[in-house]
Amino acid sequence: MNRHLISAADLSRDDALLVLDTADELARISDRPIKKLPTLRGRTVVNLFFEDSTRTRISFEAAAKRLSADVINFSAKGSSVAKGESLKDTALTLEAMGADAVVIRHNASGAPHRLAEWVHGSVINAGDGAHEHPTQALLDAFTIRRRFGRSSGSGTGNGGGTGSGSATGNGTGRGGRGAALDGLRVTIVGDILHSRVARSNVILLHTLGAEVLLIAPPTLLPVAVDTWPCSIDYDLDAALPKSDVVMMLRVQQERMNAAYFPSVREYSRRYGLDAARMAQLPERTIVMHPGPMNRGVEIAAGVADSPRSTVVEQVANGVSVRMAVLYLLLGGAEDDQ
Amino acid sequence: MGHVHSAGHEPRPGTDATARSVPGQGKIVLERDEIGRALTRIAHEIIERTRGAEQVVLLGIPTRGVPLAGRLAAGIQQVEGHPIPHGSLDITMYRDDLRLRPARTLRRTRVPPDGIDGKIVVLVDDVLYSGRTVRAALDALNDLGRPRAVQLAVLVDRGHRELPIRPDYVGKNLPTSQQELVRVLLTEVDGEDAVLLGTAAGAETTGGRQR
Numbered sequence: 001m002n003r004h005l006i007s008a009a010d011l012s013r014d015d016a017l018l019v020l021d022t023a024d025e026l027a028r029i030s031d032r033p034i035k036k037l038p039t040l041r042g043r044t045v046v047n048l049f050f051e052d053s054t055r056t057r058i059s060f061e062a063a064a065k066r067l068s069a070d071v072i073n074f075s076a077k078g079s080s081v082a083k084g085e086s087l088k089d090t091a092l093t094l095e096a097m098g099a100d101a102v103v104i105r106h107n108a109s110g111a112p113h114r115l116a117e118w119v120h121g122s123v124i125n126a127g128d129g130a131h132e133h134p135t136q137a138l139l140d141a142f143t144i145r146r147r148f149g150r151s152s153g154s155g156t157g158n159g160g161g162t163g164s165g166s167a168t169g170n171g172t173g174r175g176g177r178g179a180a181l182d183g184l185r186v187t188i189v190g191d192i193l194h195s196r197v198a199r200s201n202v203i204l205l206h207t208l209g210a211e212v213l214l215i216a217p218p219t220l221l222p223v224a225v226d227t228w229p230c231s232i233d234y235d236l237d238a239a240l241p242k243s244d245v246v247m248m249l250r251v252q253q254e255r256m257n258a259a260y261f262p263s264v265r266e267y268s269r270r271y272g273l274d275a276a277r278m279a280q281l282p283e284r285t286i287v288m289h290p291g292p293m294n295r296g297v298e299i300a301a302g303v304a305d306s307p308r309s310t311v312v313e314q315v316a317n318g319v320s321v322r323m324a325v326l327y328l329l330l331g332g333a334e335d336d337q
Numbered sequence: 338m339g340h341v342h343s344a345g346h347e348p349r350p351g352t353d354a355t356a357r358s359v360p361g362q363g364k365i366v367l368e369r370d371e372i373g374r375a376l377t378r379i380a381h382e383i384i385e386r387t388r389g390a391e392q393v394v395l396l397g398i399p400t401r402g403v404p405l406a407g408r409l410a411a412g413i414q415q416v417e418g419h420p421i422p423h424g425s426l427d428i429t430m431y432r433d434d435l436r437l438r439p440a441r442t443l444r445r446t447r448v449p450p451d452g453i454d455g456k457i458v459v460l461v462d463d464v465l466y467s468g469r470t471v472r473a474a475l476d477a478l479n480d481l482g483r484p485r486a487v488q489l490a491v492l493v494d495r496g497h498r499e500l501p502i503r504p505d506y507v508g509k510n511l512p513t514s515q516q517e518l519v520r521v522l523l524t525e526v527d528g529e530d531a532v533l534l535g536t537a538a539g540a541e542t543t544g545g546r547q548r
Contacts, residue, residue, distance in 0.1 A: 001440075018442065025427070025443040034480040039430040067430075152445075327430075332440030 001328055004123040006112045008134040008203040013180065016207055020142050021177050022324035023317070024152045029066070030320065039331055040069035046099040048090070048115075049126070050076040050106045055291060055315055056126050056136075060103045063322035069330070072097070087111060091118040101330055104128070122329040130194050130222075136290055137200035139321040141208055143310050144186070144245055145178060146317070147286050152178040182209030187239050189215045189271060190249035190298050193222050193260070197290045198249060202230045215239055217271065219260040236271055240280045247288040248273050248299045264297055274300040278308070286310050362520065363535020367509055372492065372530050375508035376405070379490055380412030382506050387457050392485065394456045395423035398474055399444035401463040404525035405492060409461060422449030426460070426481075431473040448481060458484040459506075463521035465491040468502035493532055495519050 001018070002010045011019070029035055045064040049057050057073070064071045074094075081090060087106075094102055101122040104112045109129035116123040127133040145151045186205050192198045192214055199222075205212050212230035214221070225232060233239060240246065251267065261267045268274075273287065278300075281287075287299075287309045295301045304311060367375070384390045390413050397406030403425040410421040427444040435441070460474050471489060478487060490506035495513045513519060513534065520533040 022443050025445065028446065032481065036480070037430040038476065039435065328440045330440075331430075331435055333436055333438050 003329065004112075004116045004125075005134050005325055005329065006116060006123060006125045007132050008137045008200040008207070010134070011138075011204065011207060013207050013209075016138070016141070016204060017178065017180060019138055019321065019324050019328060020145060021152055022328060023138075023142050023320040024178060026323045026327070027317070027320040030316070036066055036068060038068050039327060040064070040067040043069045043100040043330055044072065044098060045069045045101045045103065045326065045330075046072045046074055046094050046097075047126075048074045048094070048102055048104045050081065050104075050111075051127070053105055053127070055318065056105065056133075059315070059318040060124075060126060060135075060322050062319050063326055066319070067323055067326055067331075069100075069326070072099070087115065088118055091115050095119050095121075101326065124325060124329070127196050129196065130199075131196050132200045132203075133196040134200045134204070135318070135322055135325060136197050137204040138325065139314055139318045140197075140201055140247065140288060140290070141181065141204055142317050142321050143288065143314050144181060144184065144210075144286070146313075147310060148181075148184065148244070148284075150179040150181070180208045181205060184210045184244045185213065185242060186210050186245040186247060187213045187215060187243040188247045188249065189236060189273070191220045191251050191260075192216045192225065192249070193220045194252040195249050199228075201247065202228050206230065210245075213239055213243070215271065217261055217267070236273075237277065237280065240277060240285075241282065243281065243285055245286055245288060246273065246281065247290075248293075249290070250292065251294055251297050253294075268297050272296075272298050272300065273303050275302050278303050278306065281308070288314060290314070363518065363533040365531050366511060366534045367493070367532035369530040372508070372532065375492065376408050377412055379506045379508060380409050380416065383409065383459060383488075383490070384413055384416060386488075386505070390417055390421060391419075392455070392457045393421055393459055394449055394451075394453055394484075395421060395459050395461055395490075396426040396448070396453075396474075396478075397423070398460060398462040398470060399425055399427055401521050401523050401526055402461045404523050405463060405490075406459075406461040407525075409459075409490065422451060424448050426474055426477055428470060428473040428477050431476040433469060433473065446477075446481075453478065453482040453484045455483070455485050457486045457488065459488045459490050461490045463492050463523075464519050465489070465494045465502075465504050465507075466497055466519075468498045468500035471502050472500050492521060493519055 001015050047057055047060055061071050099121045101124060102115060102119055103124045103126050104115055105126040106128050109131035111128050112123050112125040125132055125134055188198050188201060202212050206229040214230055214232045215236050287303060289299055289311050291311060293299055293304055295304060303309060383393060387393050395406040395410050397403035406423045410423040413421045424447040425445055427446045429441050429443050458478060462470060488505040491504045492508040493511050494504055494507045495511045497515055511519065516536065518535045522529050522531045524530050
């Protein structure tokens with residue numbers, strides 16, 4: 001693996017599977033009375049959040065704490081950034097404090113990339129502008145893999161633990177390891193233009209062998225989307241019956257100074273997932289949403305709360321996946337520079 | 338101390354009547370039948386020392402400790418007639434040398450449904466060397482519950498302890514130099530049963546796990 005995780009493109013197929021397999025094992029720890037591991041004792045993880053976030057910041061914090069790392073939370077509000085300190089000066093401060101990893105969220109695309117040049121530790125992108133959010137893509141892939149029974153944790157019904165039984169497991173290399181997402185059809189719907197989640201997901205899901213279809217109004221597709229490894233369409237109703245996964249994206253009203261569609265109601269009617277549209281989905285299909293949801297806009301409340309919806313699961317899986325990323329980036333020896 | 342094992346104390350593996358070698362892998366110091374007999378003996382010793390193995394839980398340390406734990410459980414069940422809970426205990430996250438190598442892949446921890454609280458946990462591993470793996474396993478157990486007692490069973494004890502740890506059950510005491518490499522092959526993992534002693538030429542392959 002790379003020393004940093006800035007883009008989903010940093011991950012090869014093997015890297016991505018390693019993260020998912022590691023997360024599978026770590027997820028089992030959350031069932032235990034003692035959920036803590038000593039692995040990152042003495043390591044410092046800085047959460048550097050220049051943009052508001054609840055679930056991602058808490059998720060990273062929980063992940064680092066479960067691995068016994070020391071966590072320093074830094075949010076732009078109430079810090080020297082509010083006084084005009086530059087990203088570089090902030091980075092040098094962190095460097096002087098000896099941060100082993102910096103988890104950064106920033107409203108400017110490319111900020112984590114710049115930061116990686118200034119600090120010695122690992123940089124993990126927790127969302128930069130409309131660019132990428134690789135750990136969200138990893139937790140989405142993890143959730144899909146679990147729901148479709150392809151993870152290493154699934155299908156091991158050998159009760160009291162006939163330990164050796166799993167050694168001949170499913171295919172990919174070492175026994176008992178999970179599979180990729182080959183052949184699954186994932187439809188991502190909504191505001192692709194402002195969505196770092198969409199970009200990271202397209203890259204990662206493609207790496208893992210899934211077929212990705214984007215559905216959005218033409219105004220909400222980024223320039224050069226035709227170079228992405230996915231197909232594009234504008235008709236949600238046609239796409240639903242052939243989807244294994246439907247991922248609804250939040251309409252990012254805070255990023256919409258310009259009008260990208262005539263009205264919220266019209267958007268909702270054409271691109272929202274309501275009960276009638278959910279009825280068109282095949283039985284196996286799951287509905288995902290990276291949160292926070294605009295209930296009644298891109299997703300109806302009844303759909304969000306249905307058993308097909310993985311919204312709550314995604315949050316729980318986020319901690320396991322982020323533990324895996326922190327462990328794989330920080331747990332081993334440091335690469336020589 | 339306290340246990341004299343019939344199979345132990347050969348002066349040197351090379352003097353074994355059965356010694357033969359596998360090209361590129363080293364000398365065979367335990368054949369399939371000898372492994373079988375050693376495990377049968379350990380199973381009986383466990384029954385004896387735990388008064389019928391009623392409260393025993395066998396936890397194998399991946400990779401090869403896991404099938405060994407399964408075989409011991411089967412051996413004990415054959416004599417005592419009741420099933421012995423067994424599982425696996427991954428120690429990766431508890432190692433003291435994590436920062437000396439790239440991050441390792443995690444293995445499965447599988448604890449029997451009744452847990453380990455109040456039980457006699459027998460840790461099972463293939464080779465006992467520095468003792469660091471066992472130390473990590475004790476830490477890992479600590480996070481899983483509070484057993485009444487913890488014991489240690491190993492197929493091969495090759496010496497060179499770096500911590501105050503001793504096994505309770507030993508398949509074979511194998512005096513080695515630190516340049517040598519002990520490889521345990523098991524049918525469940527490697528397709529055959531054997532214990533090999535080689536030189537550290539191909540040290541990156543396996544058996545160095547104990548370091």
